[in-house]
Amino acid sequence: MKTESVVPQRSKKRRLCLSALAATALGATVAAHGAMVDATARAPRRLVVLNWDLTEMVLSLGVAPIGVPAPAWYTSSVVAPPLPGGVVDVGLLFQPNYDLLYELRPDLMVITPAHASVKASFERIAPTLTLGSYMTDPQPYRAMRVELSTLARRLGLDARAQSLMDETERVLTHSRAALDAALPKGGYAPVYVAQVIDDRHLRIFGGASMFGEVLRTLGIRNVAAALADGSRGALVAGGAASSIVELERLIVAPDAQMLWVGASGDGTAAGLQRNPVWRQLPFAQPGRSAILPVVSPTGALISVQRFTRAVADAMQTRTSHVV
Numbered sequence: 001m002k003t004e005s006v007v008p009q010r011s012k013k014r015r016l017c018l019s020a021l022a023a024t025a026l027g028a029t030v031a032a033h034g035a036m037v038d039a040t041a042r043a044p045r046r047l048v049v050l051n052w053d054l055t056e057m058v059l060s061l062g063v064a065p066i067g068v069p070a071p072a073w074y075t076s077s078v079v080a081p082p083l084p085g086g087v088v089d090v091g092l093l094f095q096p097n098y099d100l101l102y103e104l105r106p107d108l109m110v111i112t113p114a115h116a117s118v119k120a121s122f123e124r125i126a127p128t129l130t131l132g133s134y135m136t137d138p139q140p141y142r143a144m145r146v147e148l149s150t151l152a153r154r155l156g157l158d159a160r161a162q163s164l165m166d167e168t169e170r171v172l173t174h175s176r177a178a179l180d181a182a183l184p185k186g187g188y189a190p191v192y193v194a195q196v197i198d199d200r201h202l203r204i205f206g207g208a209s210m211f212g213e214v215l216r217t218l219g220i221r222n223v224a225a226a227l228a229d230g231s232r233g234a235l236v237a238g239g240a241a242s243s244i245v246e247l248e249r250l251i252v253a254p255d256a257q258m259l260w261v262g263a264s265g266d267g268t269a270a271g272l273q274r275n276p277v278w279r280q281l282p283f284a285q286p287g288r289s290a291i292l293p294v295v296s297p298t299g300a301l302i303s304v305q306r307f308t309r310a311v312a313d314a315m316q317t318r319t320s321h322v323v
Contacts, residue, residue, distance in 0.1 A: 043156035044108035051112050052078050057300040061157045069093045078296045101125050135298040138208045168301045175312035176218050182316045189257045190221040199271035204245045206236030223253040247277050254282045262294035290314035
């Protein structure tokens with residue numbers, strides 16, 4: 001009889017104990033969720049971004065800055081994601097309008113290492129976040145992913161950043177697979193990736209550029225990366241992302257094709273075509289070049305995606321133009 005009376009008592013105590021533990025756990029979960037919601041609500045959203053490529057990075061997370069320098073320059077040189085209307089022009093990259101910055105009352109200013117000398121004055125207006133070192137990193141794609149994660153943590157958008165990184169990896173993987181499947185007999189010709197400077201000079205992008213890293217991932221030989229610093233005919237020296245090169249030097253790779261990034265209709269390309277030196281180069285002939293859209297060479301993951309798709313399309317279709 002004693003045992004029978006004790007067992008129900010113990011059972012009742014056990015149920016009470018379990019109920020208390022469950023209530024504590026539920027309370028902790030609710031508190032944690034509340035803290036998360038509160039942290040997200042308090043995350044910066046009024047951003048001033050003092051760099052066009054970092055503006056791309058901010059926009060790629062679904063956040064529209066309230067102010068950037070010369071918004072029209074972003075639209076013409078970075079392009080995507082599109083900059084919403086109403087973003088305030090805060091002045092020059094390194095000499096913004098301080099009165100206007102105070103009026104905008106940002107809760108975060110995104111700056112670059114080049115702003116280090118004026119960082120203290122910005123911090124009197126709002127907290128700052130320094131990004132952009134990836135632009136001079138020898139592996140910019142890897143480095144920009146790290147910086148995107150840093151920005152996302154500050155904005156409480158980690159999941160969005162991971163989704164964007166996963167999407168970019170898929171674009172690279174699928175483009176490489178498509179190129180491999182369409183590989184012509186003898187393989188793809190090596191390429192120069194270039195921008196027109198004037199009728200005698202081109203900007204050539206090497207292996208340490210974002211363009212060079214994408215080409216390497218796609219399995220396409222970049223002439224400027226192959227002719228590394230110290231080798232005969234090196235075009236991009238000292239691990240730099242790009243160099244300005246005289247037309248005559250391009251003959252080191254007569255079998256190359258030319259990928260023009262954002263060749264414009266401002267007359268520069270036409271001037272190049274009038275140059276007799278250019279007309280004698282083998283890849284100046286029809287069928288040896290392709291014009292890619294405007295893509296910022298120091299852009300972030302959206303720029304990586306756009307350049308990857310453009311190169312894959314150009315190499316597969318061999319869509320060629322005379323510049």
